[in-house]
Amino acid sequence: MQFLCAPILGRLSDRFGRRRVLVASLAGATIDYLVLALTDTLWVFYLARAVAGITGATNAVTATVIADITPPDQRAKRYGWLGACYGGGMIAGPAIGGLFGGVSPHLPFLVAAALAGITLVLSASLLRETRPPGSNGSHAQQPGTAKRTAVPGMLILLAVFGIVQFIGQAPGSTWVLFTQQRLDWNPVEVGVSLSIFGMVQVFVQAALTGRIVSRIGETRAILVGIAADAIGLIGLALIASTWAMLPILAALGLGSITLPALQTLLSRRAPEQQQGRLQGTLASLNSLTSIIGPVTFTGIFALTRTNADGTLWICAAALYVLCALLMIRETCASRRSR
Template sequence: MKRAYPVVLMAMMLDAAGIGLIMPVLPGLLREVGHIKEIGWIFGTFLAAYAAMQFLVSPLLGALSDRYGRRPVLLISLAGATIDYLFMAFAPTLPLLFAGRMIAGITGASMAVASAYIADITPEDQRARRFGHLSAAFGVGFIAGPALGGLLGEIWLRAPFLAAAALNCLNLTLAFFLLPEPERARGAGETPSLNPLAPLRWALTFPALLPLIGVFVVLGLVGEIGGTIWVLYGQDKFGWSVLTVGVSLTLFGLFHAGAQGFVAGPISERWGEKRALLIGIAADSAAYVSIALATQGWVAFALLPLFCLGGIGAPALQSLLTARVGEDHQGRLQGVLASMSSLASMVGPLVISMTYFHTRSVFPGLVWIAGASLYLLCLPLLAASLPRRTPATAAE
């Protein structure tokens, strides 16, 4: 199983690169295929379609991997993604392009299966470290993908889709020959329901899970703030050029990958996952308040390490959650978490962007302050997740 770990990381890095490859050319492709100039609502709907399918399908794929194994579900997802990128590369109409995007959301739900695989092969006390590595690998792929996609898009608008198909084909080949089925996942679990909401109902039956899932949702929503308004905020408040925006995003991605890959694990192992989570929340809150009050653009760059230290909270929380369910339900759990992330990706940008555009003339930093305030909800949720002490336990 030692060789399986780097193969999973490589698979997720290639998966993220494939997703990022097509991002720079999407607006131009939608204009070309739809024969329109203004794509505002179409572009938003196109992105939301991907998140919506992940919201529905991630729990189902996770449950299927509990029952039938991680390897077959992952291989089918990768094969489907390869075919789908080829389909979108030659889709002649807007409806077919939307259909391809929805299929991409289904096949892209493989992150839940990969997370369950990591949980299967990792001792409980090392899961925060390895979930951090998984997030870092995904981040590195997502940094490299758009850069390569931009270059290929200059050659031909549909070339990034062909490159994404090639990456997924490579991914499929690596997984087929090098990725074994983890012993703890083979044949485990009951026959899953085809109802995509069934795993969500299953999660509601675990009182110990609910507060931590609540914290997970809060972290997901707050995390959407930077992704939604970073470019707008930098240009509106600091007068950033396109080059400055690009440099800031690249540095953010590198810092974030570094923090999750090399800081999250050691802190969790030294002080425990719950303290690591609190450190991440505190760092992110401080960064949000600071950038809201900043008056010079260099401050945003100086805050990048603090922003990225906030990224250690997610792997620590994911590790805490895996300890609350049995080995035969790790896939179902990771599917639920991926579904919650997708829900945050659908709702968050809409609410955040509307709030920003309505308040930027008065105080453009209000959204950042609101994000830091939202973190306060995590404190009672974390308190509720602590084991209850009975009178007998207290007497001991």
């Protein structure tokens, strides 16, 4: 549902304002978690999840607000901070869920509803509208507007964003399976490795992304991130000992600069009155890769685990070659058009 509705909500934020859409999304999340906490019926559970997907524009609208209030040369830093917030949530969320889930399977959802409700109240009372003055999205309805507002190279950048998000599903969906088979890790070792990776990623996005982008630019930062992540993935394919995981986690962590830099480049290219539309499209691509990525990479692992269990990492790293070629092509085309 988020894949289908995120672009619509992004366009609604261009037309009616960021604050309204964000408040509606947080209200949907709060209701969703309350229903999940109270229901014992499976179809109600799915219905609540569908409602949360329909109203799930918090990521897209938050990124749009950052684009509205941040000068272009500072966006990479703030998108890095935003990514660090997501990473912090991925570290703290499972711990909170496990802690309260040990008391009752309903309690984590009540805690989530309370947190979403607090965020809803804060957003409704403190957040000011950030949509650029005079922008109401009406341009999207005018004949011939699509041709006037088309941005050269945008489709290539969107393709790179989608591929990078798709590659990111490989560790998320197969980390436990692979490390248990290749390194014979137990659940504690798996959990520690994921926590270390999360902390490295938070540090890189919060402290390094803005500095790297400001020094070498978005395009080079994207290429550096692609190279670092590809090295980390190849390292996973070859890993033979637990200690070798530390430099691999460092490389994968450095690779996390790719998405904030790419998001910054995309936001620079998009007109100010279409920032919501752009971020909605990015959120939709993220959801799409979250649907097809786990099935693809776990399928590859299932087919190759007996004789070549590192194949999935080689396949993921090979996709980065395509990303690099697309980025180089887009950069050359952009320079020729100036």
